[in-house]
Amino acid sequence: xxxxxxxxxxxxxxxxxxxxxxLPTVELQTLNGQLIxxxxxxxxxxxxxxxxxxxxxVPCKNELDAVAEVYEDWVxxxxxxxxxxxxxxxxxxxxxxxxxxxKDWEFEILLDENSELKRAFGVSxxxxxxxxxxxxxxxxxxxYTPGYEDELYEQIxxxxx
Amino acid sequence: MIKKSLLLCCSMLAFFVFSxxxxxxxxxxxxxxxxxxxxxxxxxxWYLNDSKFGDFEEEEHLRSTNFLxxxxxxxxxxxxxxxxxxxxxxxxxxxxxxxxxxxxxxxxYLRFATKKIDITLGYFYEQFGSGLILRAWxxxxxxxxxxxRGARLIYYPSNSIKITTLFGKQRxxxxxxxxxxxxxxxxxxxxxxxxxxxxxxxxxxxxxxxKNESYLKxxxxxxxxxxxxVNAFSARLDYTxxxxxxxxxYIEKSKDLRLNNIIPNIITFSENETFKxxxxxxxxxxxxxxxxxxxxxRRLENMRWFSERIQANANNNPTNQLSINYLPxxxxxxxxxxxxxxxxxxxPGLFIENYEYPFIKAGEIGQFIDVFFNMKKGSLLGGKYxxxxxxxxxxxxxxxxxYSDPTGIPYFLSDNLTYETEFINFKNKLxxxxxxxxxxxxxxxxxxxxxxxxLYYNKSVLESKADNSSVRSWxxxxxxxxxxxxxxxxxxELQHLSTNDDARNWMGGTVEYFFxxxxxxxxxxxxxxxxxxIEQDTKIHFFNIGGSYTKGASRFAVNYGRQxxxxxxxxxxxxxxxxxxxxxxxxxxxx
Numbered sequence: 203x204x205x206x207x208x209x210x211x212x213x214x215x216x217x218x219x220x221x222x223x224x225l226p227t228v229e230l231q232t233l234n235g236q237l238i239x240x241x242x243x244x245x246x247x248x249x250x251x252x253x254x255x256x257x258x259x260v261p262c263k264n265e266l267d268a269v270a271e272v273y274e275d276w277v278x279x280x281x282x283x284x285x286x287x288x289x290x291x292x293x294x295x296x297x298x299x300x301x302x303x304x305k306d307w308e309f310e311i312l313l314d315e316n317s318e319l320k321r322a323f324g325v326s327x328x329x330x331x332x333x334x335x336x337x338x339x340x341x342x343x344x345x346y347t348p349g350y351e352d353e354l355y356e357q358i359x360x361x362x363x
Numbered sequence: 364m365i366k367k368s369l370l371l372c373c374s375m376l377a378f379f380v381f382s383x384x385x386x387x388x389x390x391x392x393x394x395x396x397x398x399x400x401x402x403x404x405x406x407x408x409w410y411l412n413d414s415k416f417g418d419f420e421e422e423e424h425l426r427s428t429n430f431l432x433x434x435x436x437x438x439x440x441x442x443x444x445x446x447x448x449x450x451x452x453x454x455x456x457x458x459x460x461x462x463x464x465x466x467x468x469x470x471x472y473l474r475f476a477t478k479k480i481d482i483t484l485g486y487f488y489e490q491f492g493s494g495l496i497l498r499a500w501x502x503x504x505x506x507x508x509x510x511x512r513g514a515r516l517i518y519y520p521s522n523s524i525k526i527t528t529l530f531g532k533q534r535x536x537x538x539x540x541x542x543x544x545x546x547x548x549x550x551x552x553x554x555x556x557x558x559x560x561x562x563x564x565x566x567x568x569x570x571x572x573x574k575n576e577s578y579l580k581x582x583x584x585x586x587x588x589x590x591x592x593v594n595a596f597s598a599r600l601d602y603t604x605x606x607x608x609x610x611x612x613y614i615e616k617s618k619d620l621r622l623n624n625i626i627p628n629i630i631t632f633s634e635n636e637t638f639k640x641x642x643x644x645x646x647x648x649x650x651x652x653x654x655x656x657x658x659x660x661r662r663l664e665n666m667r668w669f670s671e672r673i674q675a676n677a678n679n680n681p682t683n684q685l686s687i688n689y690l691p692x693x694x695x696x697x698x699x700x701x702x703x704x705x706x707x708x709x710x711p712g713l714f715i716e717n718y719e720y721p722f723i724k725a726g727e728i729g730q731f732i733d734v735f736f737n738m739k740k741g742s743l744l745g746g747k748y749x750x751x752x753x754x755x756x757x758x759x760x761x762x763x764x765x766y767s768d769p770t771g772i773p774y775f776l777s778d779n780l781t782y783e784t785e786f787i788n789f790k791n792k793l794x795x796x797x798x799x800x801x802x803x804x805x806x807x808x809x810x811x812x813x814x815x816x817x818l819y820y821n822k823s824v825l826e827s828k829a830d831n832s833s834v835r836s837w838x839x840x841x842x843x844x845x846x847x848x849x850x851x852x853x854x855x856e857l858q859h860l861s862t863n864d865d866a867r868n869w870m871g872g873t874v875e876y877f878f879x880x881x882x883x884x885x886x887x888x889x890x891x892x893x894x895x896x897i898e899q900d901t902k903i904h905f906f907n908i909g910g911s912y913t914k915g916a917s918r919f920a921v922n923y924g925r926q927x928x929x930x931x932x933x934x935x936x937x938x939x940x941x942x943x944x945x946x947x948x949x950x951x952x953x954x
Contacts, residue, residue, distance in 0.1 A: 223397050226434075227476070234608070235566040235601035236552055237525060258696035260812075264844075267751070267802065291500075292493035293691030296646050297733050299608065300655025304735020305751055316490040316500055324402020324432055324953035325916065326503055342916035342953065348810075348844050348852035350880045 222338045225252075226322035230287060231313040233299050238312065240319065243285060244337045249362055250283045251354075254320055254330040256290050257297045262329040265346035269354075270307050276355060280362040284309045289320050289328060335361050398436040402953040404503060405429045408455055413925065413944040415903050423452045424945075428462075430469075430503060445471040446486075448537075456943050458506035459682045461536030469537060470510055481517040486510040489529060491548040491570040494689030495642050495666070496597045496614050499533070506682055510534045511544060523552035533670040533685050540670035540685055542576035563604040568612075570597045574670060574687060578620070585634045593619045595640075595668070595688075609647040616640035616668065621713055622675045623778070630673050635778035638713060640665035640726075642690075653737040661693055664726035664762060664784060667712035675712070693731055694757040695798050697816075699840050700889050700905075700927070701860040701871050705820040707759060707794040715780065718829050721766050723782045728789060729759030748804035755798040761824060763788035793821045808847070814840040822865065836862035850879035858889075866897035871905075884910035889927065900927075909947075917952035 228240050243250070255262035266286055269276075276282055286309040288298050295315055302311050314320060323330060325344060331354065333341035341357050343350075407427040412418040427449070434444035448469040454462045472485035488510055491497040501508045513531020520526070527548040532539035553565040572595045580589065599612035618637035622630070641664050648657030666688065669675055674685045692709040710727040734754045738745035764784040796818040804810045816838040823832045842856040853876050860869040871889035878884075889905040907924030925944040 223400060226400070234564040234603045235610075236523075236555075236564060237550070258698065260698040264810075271748075291498075291691065292495070292689060293693065294696055295493070296610075296648075296657055296659050296693075300648055300650050300657045300733050300735045301753070302655070303650035303652060304655035304737060304753065306653050306737045316488055316494075316498065318488065321432075321488070321501070322400075322434070323916075324400060326404045326430075326951050327918070330916070343913070344916055344918050344951070345911070345913050347850060347877045347880045347883060348854070349846045349848065349850050353850065353880050 222340055225332075225334050225337055225339055226319070228314070228319040228322050230319065231315065233302075233311055233313070243310075243312075244334060247283045247334075248336060249281065249358070250285060250334050251358070252285045252287060252319075252332045252334060254287055254289055254314070254323070254325065254328045256288060256328055257294045257301055258290070259328050261346040264348065265329050265331075265351065266307060266309070267305065268348075268351045270305065270309070272351065272355070273308055276358065280358050282358055282362065285312060286310070287312045287314050287319060289314050289317050291315050291317075333357060333361055400434045400954070402432045402951070403430065404951045405949070406455065406503075407948045408943070408945055409947075410456065410943055410945040415925075416899070416944065419944070421456075426453055426455050427451055428455055428458075428503075440475055440477055442474045442476075443472065444474075454506065457682075459536070459680075459684050461684055462506070464537050467537050469508070470512075470534070479519050481515075483515045486512050486534065487515050487529070487531075489515065489527070489546075490689070491527070491546065491572065492568055492597060492599045492612055493644065495612060495644065496570050496595050496688055497544075497546055497548075497572045498687075498689035500689070507684065508534055509684070509686060512539050513544075521556065523555040525550045533687070535671075535685055542574050542670040542672075544572065544574050544670055544687060546570065546572040563602065565603075566601040568597075568599040568601075570599075571595070572687065574668070576670070576672060578672070580634060581631065582634075587635050587637070589620060589634060590618055590637060593617055593668070606651050607647075607649050609645075611645045612643070614640075614642040614666070616666065619668075620672060621665075621715070622672075630676050630679075632672065633778045633780070636781055638665050638781075640668070640713075642666050642711075653739065655733075655735040657733050658730065659693060659732075660730045662726070662728040662762075662786075663690060663709070663711040665711075665713040666690055666726065677712075692759075693729070694759070694794065694796060695731075695755045699814065699838075699842075699856070699858055699871075700887070701858045701869050702814070702816055702838050702840070704860065704869070704927070705818055705834050705836060705865075707757075707796075707820070708825065710759075710761065710793065710825075715766075715782075716827060716829075721780060722829075723764045723766055724761060724824075725764050725782060725784050726762045727759055727793065728762055728787070729757065729793075731755065731757035746803070746805075748806075750804075751802040753798070753800040755800075756796065758789065758795045759793045760789045761791035761793055763791055791824075792819070793824055795819045808845055810844050812840075812842040814838070814842070832864070834862055834864040836860055836864070850877060850881075852877045856887075865895065866891050866900035867893040867895045881913050882910070884908075916954065918950070920947075920949045922947045 225240055225244050230238055232238055255266060290298055329346045331343045332339050340361055409425045410419040429449040431447040436442045446469045449466045450462050451465040470486035472483055472487060474483045489499045499509045499511045511531035511533055515529040518526045530545035532543055548570040550568045553567050554563060574593045575591060577591055578589050595614055595616040597614040601610045618639050620632040621638050623633050644661040646657060646659045667675055668687045670685045670687055674680045690709050690711040692707045694707045697703050710724060714724040716722040736752055738750040740749040744750055762784045764782045766780055766782040768780045770779045796816060799815040801813045818836055820834040822828060822834055823830055838860045840858045844852055844854045846852045856873040858871040869889055869891045873885060873887035875883060875885035886908045891900045895901050905925050905927050907922055909922030911920035923946050927942055
């Protein structure tokens, strides 16, 4: 009986789904250990991408490597800013800084060590990519497959107009 | 059962259908929708009998765990939320039986937050520093949730000072712990507070965490004062100057009882002697564009800490439920199946094992080094598209110690046994590894990753075997991806593990094909092809086939096969899995 009620609740939640909700307010850290809120970064950037990743996640690194190759073009054509937010906890968070520089990634890197943002997004796996326009989340995607960056760029073009 | 599955399918379908519906114009409803977020995750497993392992002997073959999280912003300042969980008919294999309800309210909160102040009542997650002193967190894939139920107040006296105070009881399945936890954390961004060090940054942190839990002595005649309150203090510092950075954290934990043995179901404590704990971690690094190096040192002594003393028994609590702090292994977290067979697990606890003499495990000491570099496009090694490399080394040892017992009883059963450790001594080696990883792009279509690992694993001590067994092994992996365009791609991965020890040689491979960026299928296999004493890993194919479908923030994945324990990374997602045979279905969505 409980199960049925549960499923009924789920069904009605389906009705409430929305395409555009505000970016949740969560406190993140910079690589230097300073605090920065998602509100701050959203108010300074009209169009941006937030991508959750981790140093131990191969598809995440593939995605960031692939985006890094074309990032310069993306920025010059659409003025987009890409925030790669790591969910690495203390097990692996010390690897982020040398990895980011060693790989020559030009993104903004922030830390979500206790998965507050990941939880606020309601995702259980990484990578997870969100396009944020004027503080609203307008596009979400979970996972990375080779070549997906082209599709992501089409979405960016759509929202940059 | 079929009826239930059907209902489940219907509700999933509803998500897909209604999530596309954007035509509603009612503003009240729109506002409500915009302040409301929810996410749902379902993991189901159907355990099958296995021709090699034998029948699945537990009663429930089909199990499912479900998480529904709801958050609602009442206004800019007020928000409320809850998480509903269902473990029907019971939790997945190997996961904790504390999570035992068919359907229940797991966590809930009420939060008021402004720029100056942030108050949470109910359940909350928190981490002080790197988590060595306190971490309340959730990892659904690992089956862990250590949220605290109580109150938390965060106060920002200025932009660069943050003060957190909290108290609560820790989540224990659908109940809470006996012990109370309270803590204070202060974080000061010194460089911006005093407007100094313009080219540098300095962040200082100080924490206190206490646990209060009553204790009933087994015998009234014990005169030793048994601490009800255990206190831990920590200080940490993050300093960055241009390309250099360093981080140091030290924790001291006051005297607490020692768990007397690790025999299942009989839990006693060393009531005559209590022991302190401490932890030191230090990182230093240098990085510039195209090159990064970091060195890490960590020493942990008697740092396992639970909100209920009895949870320290590793046999009864293998998944570390009710752990106050977070003590992960600091070695490279591997991405490939064969690299996840001989994994180092951190050794932070105090255990005294009884062989012909007491064997003291008081903690661990070790270090790891990471080097990343990018060989530029057009250079000799970089080639047309550039080459990226990573070298990683780690070394971990059991703390060197001497024991003594004033009563002269040379067994760990003695309550009077004490020990002393050396501060720096790396001689009791537990684990070491060397990892090389090279990522090379050959053309616009073809990319590859080459991985080489050489490792030493002290099985005797790490798995408490007392047989002097150890594993020396090397692992090689070649991983290539070819893009056909329009989201179509093929990935081929070949792995080999070589060793003359333990279960000896393994080989493995994966073929993965994406029809487009939403839909992919894969097969993979790991096969131990040599005779060895380890029967459960000899000449058995760990074969899997599966696929995934993704749309927006929703994902549906199915897998059939036999699993070893480890991290499984296919279909664009990584998650740890435990040994079993059967069908796995995962569904996640956020809206």
